[in-house]
Amino acid sequence: MSLFNILNIAGSAMTAQSEKMNIIATNLANAESIIHKNGKYYPYIGKKVLFESYNLNEKGVAGVQVKKIIHKKNPIQMVYDPDNPLSNSKGYILKSNINPITETIENISASRAYQANIEVLKTAKNMILKTLSIGE
Amino acid sequence: MFEKINAMFNLNAHLLNLYAKREEILSSNIANSETPHYKAMDINFKDTFQKMLRNNKNFRITLKNTSKNHLTSKTKENNNHTLFSIQPIKTKNIKINGNTVDMNRERIEFIKNTLKYEENLIFIKNEIKNMMLVLKG
Numbered sequence: 001m002s003l004f005n006i007l008n009i010a011g012s013a014m015t016a017q018s019e020k021m022n023i024i025a026t027n028l029a030n031a032e033s034i035i036h037k038n039g040k041y042y043p044y045i046g047k048k049v050l051f052e053s054y055n056l057n058e059k060g061v062a063g064v065q066v067k068k069i070i071h072k073k074n075p076i077q078m079v080y081d082p083d084n085p086l087s088n089s090k091g092y093i094l095k096s097n098i099n100p101i102t103e104t105i106e107n108i109s110a111s112r113a114y115q116a117n118i119e120v121l122k123t124a125k126n127m128i129l130k131t132l133s134i135g136e
Numbered sequence: 137m138f139e140k141i142n143a144m145f146n147l148n149a150h151l152l153n154l155y156a157k158r159e160e161i162l163s164s165n166i167a168n169s170e171t172p173h174y175k176a177m178d179i180n181f182k183d184t185f186q187k188m189l190r191n192n193k194n195f196r197i198t199l200k201n202t203s204k205n206h207l208t209s210k211t212k213e214n215n216n217h218t219l220f221s222i223q224p225i226k227t228k229n230i231k232i233n234g235n236t237v238d239m240n241r242e243r244i245e246f247i248k249n250t251l252k253y254e255e256n257l258i259f260i261k262n263e264i265k266n267m268m269l270v271l272k273g
Contacts, residue, residue, distance in 0.1 A: 010166075052171060061222075130254060
């Protein structure tokens with residue numbers, strides 16, 4: 001029955017959107033972090049989620065899944081901070097390429113999409129329940 | 137007697153299936169509102185319903201023959217599964233990532249479709265009520 005399929009579709013979209021919100025939260029939390037790896041210090045590079053639709057059946061009806069998580073390509077900032085022990089010989093340190101404003105706005109958009117899918121889910125559930133109560 | 141009851145509900149059953157299918161397509165559009173290169177799909181509903189009426193003998197809307205010279209229309213049997221085609225929506229608004237989902241349209245169509253489905257359910261309920269009334273007296 002196609003109404004039950006709606007639950008799968010909306011569920012897959014909710015999973016994907018919450019994955020996106022998860023990545024955004026990681027980005028915001030690590031906006032100031034510095035990674036220590038192999039004896040060297042690197043700034044944190046922002047991550048981004050790519051969505052992809054995958055076919056649940058042959059008729060063009062599709063759910064969503066996370067295709068892959070890529071690194072953002074914005075330039076890394078150089079900040080003059082000579083007091084920082086990690087700064088180079090000219091007094092600059094590298095800071096992560098995360099823009100908090102962009103992240104916040106993407107977070108809002110992801111949560112709106114999540115809410116839209118919850119509405120779809122609620123409607124489908126009500127429709128199924130009403131169908132079951134035929135003849136009462 | 138039972139085939140008459142069957143025939144009574146047949147059209148409604150087909151319609152409910154169609155609405156449920158469309159609900160699924162619209163929900164898929166809403167789910168994929170941010171997927172790159174996703175094209176919004178829909179059923180061409182008016183054509184589909186007309187096809188259904190045309191192909192389904194029991195629910196053919198016919199005119200009474202009041203004269204010998206009137207012609208009766210011919211209908212051919214057709215499978216209901218092949219009736220509707222799902223096509224991408226034609227739109228000029230394409231987002232920068234190749235996505236053609238318009239959330240406002242999808243939400244409104246979704247609500248409309250839900251209401252039509254429930255309206256159909258109420259028709260079925262009323263038909264059952266009528267039958268029970270006749271049976272119980």
